[in-house]
Amino acid sequence: MELITISNLSYKYHKTEVLENINLKINNDDFLAIIGPNGGGKSTLLKLILGLLTTQDGNIEKKIKNNQVGYVPQNTNLNIDFPITALEIVLMGHISSKKRLFGYSKEDIACAMASLKQVGMKEFANRKVGDLSGGQRQRVFIARALCSNPKVMLLDEPTASIDVKGQREIYELLKELNKSICIVVVSHDISVLLNYAKNVAHINKNLVYHSLENIEKNINTQNDHLCEVELLSALGKSHVCCDHTH
Numbered sequence: 001m002e003l004i005t006i007s008n009l010s011y012k013y014h015k016t017e018v019l020e021n022i023n024l025k026i027n028n029d030d031f032l033a034i035i036g037p038n039g040g041g042k043s044t045l046l047k048l049i050l051g052l053l054t055t056q057d058g059n060i061e062k063k064i065k066n067n068q069v070g071y072v073p074q075n076t077n078l079n080i081d082f083p084i085t086a087l088e089i090v091l092m093g094h095i096s097s098k099k100r101l102f103g104y105s106k107e108d109i110a111c112a113m114a115s116l117k118q119v120g121m122k123e124f125a126n127r128k129v130g131d132l133s134g135g136q137r138q139r140v141f142i143a144r145a146l147c148s149n150p151k152v153m154l155l156d157e158p159t160a161s162i163d164v165k166g167q168r169e170i171y172e173l174l175k176e177l178n179k180s181i182c183i184v185v186v187s188h189d190i191s192v193l194l195n196y197a198k199n200v201a202h203i204n205k206n207l208v209y210h211s212l213e214n215i216e217k218n219i220n221t222q223n224d225h226l227c228e229v230e231l232l233s234a235l236g237k238s239h240v241c242c243d244h245t246h
């Protein structure tokens, strides 16, 4: 089912066009990787989808409510020395039906704990976020986005400054979540990400869309890590033979 339909979308900051005539359909079971060079317009597209920026030309049609779009921003500007626990971070994302001035209801806490459990961080609920690894901290932010039961989760560079093992763990988690949630990830970690993504949108002002359904048929890898040569070959951008040594 189509959740988000982007048609003929262009966007300018002042007079500089950063997105030009973007067309994209995002379906409920997608695991979409958004890749492209620095300054290509990836974050701008996410902000437009989230409604943080207002569309100028073109249209973004959402078949879901705004609170059904979960968001894990780039570089969550968290001072890791600030004495806040993982549970408190997740509670910040909770949209409770019963608004309270102080404190959280038992239901809020139970929901936040369920989100932490979903990302494998239940045992760390009372740990200060500054005492978590980068990968664990990112799981906590994913748990926060899960609080509103999203149908789509948008993640902007979720594995920046996380080591390769941590990156894989995050992507394994996203793969699991993708069984019930549409995942859209902006990333530069192309080779790791492409082992998990089902489709890829390359954005450099314009958007080029690739389905990765047949990627295994096109390439020959020794392990589950695609190098850039294999990637380009798989996407049909290169005639370089994939039989090569790393």
Ligand SMILES: Nc1ncnc2c1ncn2[C@@H]1O[C@H](COP(=O)(O)OP(=O)(O)OP(=O)(O)O)[C@@H](O)[C@H]1O
Pocket: 013, 014, 018, 036, 037, 038, 039, 040, 041, 042, 043, 044, 045
């Ligand atoms: N608020 C703004 N005002 C003016 N220009 C902006 C603003 N935000 C972004 N830009 C410019 O728009 C272009 C696209 O930026 P954007 O952040 O969307 O790219 P990106 O693909 O996400 O880049 P990166 O990979 O470096 O995060 C860049 O040239 C950037 O400098």
